[in-house]
Amino acid sequence: MTYCIGLKVDEGLVFLSDSRTNAGVDHINTFRKMTIIEIAHERVLVLLTSGNLAISQAVLHELSNSDVHALEAAPNMIAAARAVGDALRRVYARDAESLQNFGLDFAASFILGGQIGNKPVSLFQIYAAGNFIEATTDTAYFQIGEAKYGKPILDRVIEPSTSLNDAAKCSLISMDSTIRSNLSVGMPLDLLIYQTNSLQVKNHVNIHHDDAYFQHLRSDWGNHLREAFHNLPDTPY
Amino acid sequence: MTYCIGLKVDEGLVFLSDSRTNAGVDHINTFRKMTIIEIAHERVLVLLTSGNLAISQAVLHELSNSDVHALEAAPNMIAAARAVGDALRRVYARDAESLQNFGLDFAASFILGGQIGNKPVSLFQIYAAGNFIEATTDTAYFQIGEAKYGKPILDRVIEPSTSLNDAAKCSLISMDSTIRSNLSVGMPLDLLIYQTNSLQVKNHVNIHHDDAYFQHLRSDWGNHLREAFHNLPDTPY
Numbered sequence: 001m002t003y004c005i006g007l008k009v010d011e012g013l014v015f016l017s018d019s020r021t022n023a024g025v026d027h028i029n030t031f032r033k034m035t036i037i038e039i040a041h042e043r044v045l046v047l048l049t050s051g052n053l054a055i056s057q058a059v060l061h062e063l064s065n066s067d068v069h070a071l072e073a074a075p076n077m078i079a080a081a082r083a084v085g086d087a088l089r090r091v092y093a094r095d096a097e098s099l100q101n102f103g104l105d106f107a108a109s110f111i112l113g114g115q116i117g118n119k120p121v122s123l124f125q126i127y128a129a130g131n132f133i134e135a136t137t138d139t140a141y142f143q144i145g146e147a148k149y150g151k152p153i154l155d156r157v158i159e160p161s162t163s164l165n166d167a168a169k170c171s172l173i174s175m176d177s178t179i180r181s182n183l184s185v186g187m188p189l190d191l192l193i194y195q196t197n198s199l200q201v202k203n204h205v206n207i208h209h210d211d212a213y214f215q216h217l218r219s220d221w222g223n224h225l226r227e228a229f230h231n232l233p234d235t236p237y
Numbered sequence: 238m239t240y241c242i243g244l245k246v247d248e249g250l251v252f253l254s255d256s257r258t259n260a261g262v263d264h265i266n267t268f269r270k271m272t273i274i275e276i277a278h279e280r281v282l283v284l285l286t287s288g289n290l291a292i293s294q295a296v297l298h299e300l301s302n303s304d305v306h307a308l309e310a311a312p313n314m315i316a317a318a319r320a321v322g323d324a325l326r327r328v329y330a331r332d333a334e335s336l337q338n339f340g341l342d343f344a345a346s347f348i349l350g351g352q353i354g355n356k357p358v359s360l361f362q363i364y365a366a367g368n369f370i371e372a373t374t375d376t377a378y379f380q381i382g383e384a385k386y387g388k389p390i391l392d393r394v395i396e397p398s399t400s401l402n403d404a405a406k407c408s409l410i411s412m413d414s415t416i417r418s419n420l421s422v423g424m425p426l427d428l429l430i431y432q433t434n435s436l437q438v439k440n441h442v443n444i445h446h447d448d449a450y451f452q453h454l455r456s457d458w459g460n461h462l463r464e465a466f467h468n469l470p471d472t473p474y
Contacts, residue, residue: 148385152414156462168472177389191474205474213473220469225393228461235405236450237428237442 001184002050002145004033005154005171006111008123008135011164013113013194015046016171018145018179020186034190035060037071037114038201045071045080045114046192050145051107051128052099055091059108062087077122081112085130092130109144114194121196149181150174168193169217172207176218189214238421239287239382241270242391242408243348245360245372248401250350250431252283253408255416257423271427272297274308274351275438282308282317282351283429287382288344288365289336292328296345299324314359318349322367329367346381351431358433386418387411405430406454409444413455426451 004017017033031053037045049056063070063083070087074080088108096106106128113123113135123135125142135142137160143151150173157170168191178185193203207214241254254270268290274282286293300307300320307324311317325345333343343365350360350372360372362379372379374397380388387410394407405428415422430440444451 148418149389151418152386152389153462153466155418156459157466165471166466168474169469170466172472173466173469181385181388181392191472193472193474203474213470217469221465222393224465224468225390225462228458228465229390229394229403229407229410231461232406232410232454232457233450234402235409235430237405237430237440 001182002033003147003150003175003178003182003185004048004050004111004144005141005150005174006046006048006113006123006125006135007141007154007158007167007171008113008121008160009140009158009162009164009167010160010196012196012198013046013121013123014164014167014171015048015111015113015190015192015194016168016175017048017190018175018185019188019190020184032190034192036192036201036204037069039072041199043072043114043116044194044199044201045077045112045116046194047071047084048111048144050109052104055088055095055106055108058091058095059084059087059110062090074116076116076119077112077114077124080114080116081122081124081126081132081134084110084112084126085132088126088128089130092128111142111144115196115199117199118197121194146178146182146185150178153177164193164195172214172217173221176221238419239270240384240387240412240415240419240422241285241287241348241381242378242387242411243283243285243350243360243362243372244378244391244395244404244408245350245358245397246377246395246399246401246404247397247433249433249435250283250358250360251401251404251408252285252348252350252427252429252431253405253412254285254427255412255422256425256427257421269427271429273429273438273441274306276309278436280309280351280353281431281436281438282314282349282353283431284308284321285348285381287346289341292325292332292343292345295328295332296321296324296347299327311353313353313356314349314351314361317351317353318359318361318363318369318371321347321349321363322369325363325365326367329365348379348381352433352436354436355434358431383415383419383422387415390414401430401432409451409454410458413458
């Protein structure tokens with residue numbers, strides 16, 4: 001499995017992905033699930049992928065198949081989301097029947113976000129069918145993959161006015177909860193923080209097991225949670 | 238959907254269930270999912286059900302079909318778990334094919350826990366196939382239904398040495414996280430706290446929307462969480 005988050009707040013976007021792919025617990029590999037397209041001072045787009053790895057990779061090949069990468073050529077974010085959807089549909093046309101012969105679903109889900117020129121920052125979730133939805137102020141984030149474990153903390157903290165730093169911190173806690181509860185989501189992590197109108201990738205880090213901040217965050221959060229728990233009033237029942 | 242938790246700690250057992258059943262969001266009903274068998278000073282058994290409501294109810298009918306309720310007659314907890322599994326298999330034999338004709342899975346999952354006489358307290362999870370597993374010191378709890386949202390807090394807090402009161406409090410927080418993130422899990426709640434060797438139901442409450450303690454717990458926990466979150470160090474990335 002996979003767990004990826006794309007968050008949209010007033011200050012910009014946060015993207016976080018794990019890097020574990022598996023076909024059964026005895027076959028676990030590490031693949032990056034974050035693709036970054038940057039033309040400095042012109043555009044930054046980030047694509048997160050989940051689902052069948054062969055499908056995800058085929059979609060990435062489709063996007064980079066021409067002389068110019070489809071996400072570099074797209075005139076705006078809607079066109080970029082459509083390009084991903086169209087690539088998914090071409091892969092479906094080629095592969096879905098063969099997958100079905102082996103009882104495999106055509107499972108794929110993508111998060112695409114970024115900014116092109118002076119147009120607004122956008123965030124999309126793209127489904128296996130190639131259709132997509134866009135984040136609004138009501139839904140400030142999208143999750144793909146193993147989403148449920150890490151949802152409660154996002155629901156409690158994230159609002160449009162949340163700072164980029166808090167949004168990044170919250171996404172890391174959401175990821176930590178997921179990694180603790182589900183073996184199929186694992187380190188290292190890819191974190192990218194995009195500040196609106198910067199049109200550059202300034203904050204992209206690869207977080208490994210021995211990352212001091214993430215280790216500190218995990219143990220601190222665990223301690224704070226247990227402390228908060230023990231400060232709650234006892235049940236009267 | 239449903240969310241039910243059965244927790245086993247050194248001091249005893251905690252059972253918590255919601256009461257929402259639904260077939261699509263326009264068809265939501267409230268049914269109790271907790272069945273209690275009590276013969277004072279002799280046995281206490283609690284059965285939590287999730288899955289297709291017709292199957293759950295058919296299993297309960299099967300168990301109470303004879304002169305003596307199967308869970309009142311069982312000589313020990315293993316026999317009680319087997320009685321539930323056998324009832325499930327009889328319902329499967331009768332209903333599974335017809336359900337399949339309408340594209341419906343035979344979906345059912347149960348948690349059974351309790352104590353009979355001076356034998357040890359036991360907790361089981363029983364699958365749709367009628368087979369079951371028993372809680373050990375390594376797995377101190379079982380969840381059925383919409384389990385993922387509320388799992389991280391259980392993983393962080395529950396140990397065999399956790400007090401019954403803390404176990405009950407933790408189960409309520411786990412339920413709160415689930416209710417917030419998933420529309421198909423809802424109030425009122427059934428909470429039962431069983432103290433080892435009491436062989437009586439002393440603490441069984443029905444918790445409604447206006448329950449002062451649960452309201453207080455929800456808002457307190459939310460505040461503590463946000464406070465804990467803001468006390469965490471900022472990301473260096």
